[in-house]
Amino acid sequence: MNETKTVSRREAIALLAGGTAAGFLAAETIAQAEEKQTPQAKFDYDVVIVGGGPAGLSAALVLGRSCRKVLVCDAGKSRNHTSAAVHAFFSRDGISPAELLKIGRDQLEPYAVEWHDGRVDEAEKVETGFKVTLGKDKVVVARKLVLATGVTDKLPDIPAIRDWWGIGVLHCPFCHGWEVRDEPWACIAPAERAVEWATLLSGWSKSITYLTNGGPRPTADQLKWLKDHRVAVREEKIAGLVGKEGKLTGVTFDGGQPLGVRAVFVLPEFVQRSDLPKKLGCKVLTEGRQAGTIETDEFGATSVPGLYVIGDASSAGIQSVSEAVLDGSMVGVAVQRALVKEDVERV
């Protein structure tokens, strides 16, 4: 990927808001700088978006309102579908994930945005755009392809942990800490991140137990820090999670007393939900906090011209509904800029 960023998110918005056509056309995002093609072929859509979660819906809204013909393909079940509510999302705090997506989808109705319910497993870069296979063999051609396919979470090895995912087993205190604030919590993280994780969580609960789940112990210094800050440590292998009336009430161990907690906060590993980014030649980051995400610039542009990856799947920002929606807006801006530029250059 070209490392030179020619336009930031803020600069691009300022240019668009200012309505200065010359500036708008002069400024280039990384993707545009790389993509100088002038498509002549027939297209079914200007843009195909794979993924109809918050990122994909937000992109579809901006592109629909940009007079573009768009197809959104979605296999269902956004990342947070097991949660009762979406929190910390401006103006919709506490809404159910399904209701939020329904509103987003309903609001696409006035625009030239079509919907395909189903998984997309095949897409191919062709000279002027992308061929995308729907179902068994229906192929559509689009000028640009946006992947908003999200990630799945690799959870700690604890029996039936999936049953509690998003309910009592949580990953984000900003999203779900308030509902269980001041109650006893447990936390699980790799030993080297135990102090950092327990420190953050102490903003919501003063009763925290770090669980090694039979894995490596933190260092002596880290254990001292945890003790000094009243973070208890349990080192037994976890046998299971228990609850009552849909609420988590505790953790049981292979030996030792059960621990009463209202929430277990974990740090999952991210795994791409779709292998389309990889198949199309995108780089998956393997190290650091962004491991498992796709390398993109701030607009979602990848190293493959015309291909964008946004939302949780991309490396561009933090993983939240707000960020996914922002990514969708930004890719909408970037893709519209690229399409307009191609169109005016062709005349």
Ligand SMILES: Cc1cc2nc3c(=O)[nH]c(=O)nc-3n(C[C@H](O)[C@H](O)[C@H](O)COP(=O)(O)OP(=O)(O)OC[C@H]3O[C@@H](n4cnc5c(N)ncnc54)[C@H](O)[C@@H]3O)c2cc1C
């Ligand atoms: C348990 C849990 C609770 C959370 N709670 C909150 C919260 O309260 N507040 C908050 O801000 N954030 C929360 N998050 C984070 C939030 O869910 C994500 O950041 C957000 O959903 C990312 O949106 P996205 O559109 O990038 O991906 P997703 O929401 O995961 O959507 C991706 C979509 O792409 C579709 N898809 C994937 N592959 C294909 C394919 N090959 N073909 C067709 N469709 C495909 C999927 O079916 C899915 O609908 C939570 C996360 C988890 C795990």
